[in-house]
Amino acid sequence: MASTKRFGSESLEPKKRPRMMALGVGGAGRNIITTLVEDQTLSNINMFEVGSSDRLPKLPFIEVSKYHMRDAYETAAPLSMRPLSHSEEKIKRRLEQTEILYLxxxxGGETGSWSAPICAQLADDMNLFIISLIAMPFETENENRRKFAREAKTEVKKYSDILGCFSNSKLLKLNPHLPMTKAFEVMNTIIRLPIQDFNTVLTKEDVPYLKKFCSGNDVFHIGAGYGKGRERGRYAAREALRSPWLEDMHGYSTILTVVTSGTGSAEMEAQDALETLRDVAPDADIMWGLRKDPDIGDRAKVTMLAGK
Ligand SMILES: Nc1nc2c(ncn2[C@@H]2O[C@H](COP(=O)(O)OP(=O)(O)OP(=O)(O)O)[C@@H](O)[C@H]2O)c(=O)[nH]1
Ligand SMILES: [Mg+2]
Incomplete structure (x- = not known):
């Protein structure tokens, strides 16, 4: 029997929230994380850019040698069987005191593809809950780059509790005429959604349950949508289900979702949203959270990560 369970709490003292960190790794990761920092609701997350110093950082910076990261990536030895490089030691020190890591x-590029799997491995070794949010190259990018991205993704997956995968190309399904820089901007807004929505509901108590709930899934795909009007919960869920990253809902076994309610009746919106999800994914196990955000006014919002 498919289960529907609630997680999280919307009325928790900040002290009781798990300690969260976000690492933006490589060029793309750094682009995404530097826009997160402007969001006041994320001020509890310790954010760092990770990269080689080929550009000026805007956030606290963990400077790594990409060759240290390459050597670590290419060695098959488990962490306990090899000495850590100076770059890895720096990352490891920062991860101490953290419970949840957004990676x-x-x-597809060198820095991110070598470093992201190593960051995940270090965090896994410290038993963190790891939510990796990974952009995959456009289909028009060089095949070697795309192949390297796929290999690195498999490595990140080994150590992550949740691997959210975002193919850049899928965005062009929504708007085929988007120029590349604009496409990155839109993608980056979408990749930020799970962080923004999970951040204010996740509690320490959720972590072991979520770890178990998410295990056994390969990758998670994102859907997000807003709804207005009397059935806004339902409309928001329907829009989320139309996400180009979800493809069709066939075969999804695990859904993690947060319903955000503006000024309306939150519980009712959540029930409508959940019914809509349940209709299209009758066999999926669902965990859902609810948050209030008056900034979205009379709308409801649904963000979901669906795993196979
Ligand atoms: N969504 C998104 N994807 C991006 C962005 N910038 C680059 N990418 C994608 O990410 C892939 C890796 O690019 P970078 O992150 O710049 O590469 P890097 O990790 O810095 O690697 P090197 O520069 O080769 O050391 C690219 O092939 C693009 O598909 C961005 O701002 N947003
Ligand atoms: Mg780069």
Whole structure:
């Protein structure tokens, strides 16, 4: 029997929230994380850029040698069987005291593809709950780059509790005429959604349950949507289900979703949204959270990560 369970709490003292960190790794990861920092609701998340110093950082910076990261990536030895490089030690020190890690990167280039799997491995070794949010190259990018991205993704997956995968190309399904820089901007807004929505509901108590709930899934795909009017919960869920990253809902076994309610009746909106999800995914196990955000006014919002 498919289960529907609630997680999170919307009325929790900040002290009781798990300690969260976000690492933006490589060029794409750094682009995404530097826009997160402007969001006041995320001020509890410790954010760092991780990269080689080929550009000026805007956030606290963990400077790594990409060759240290390459060597670590290419060695098959488990962490306990090899000495850590100076770059890895720096990352490891920062991860101490953290419970949840958001690992954000675009794969296909050297820095991100070598470093993201190593960050995930270090965090896994410290038993963190790891939510990796990974952008995959456009289909028009060089095949070697795309192949490297796929390999690195498999490595990130090994150590992550949730691997949210975002193919840049899918965005062009929504708007085929978007120029590349604009496409990145829109993608980056979408990749930020799970962080923004989970951040204010996740509690320490949720972590072991979510770890178990998410295990056994390969990748998670994102859907997000807004709804207005009397059945706004339902409309928001329907829009989320139309996401180009979800393809069709066939075969999804695990859905993690947060319903955000503006000024309306939150519980009712959530029930409508859940019914809509349940209709299209009758066999999926669903965990859902609810948050209030008056900034969205009379709308409801549904963000979901669906795993197969
Ligand atoms: N969504 C998104 N994807 C991006 C962005 N910038 C780059 N990408 C994608 O991420 C892939 C990796 O690019 P970068 O992150 O710039 O590469 P890097 O990790 O810095 O690697 P090197 O520069 O080769 O050391 C690219 O092939 C693009 O598909 C961005 O701002 N947003
Ligand atoms: Mg780069």
């Amino acid at each position: 954000i990167s675009g794969l």
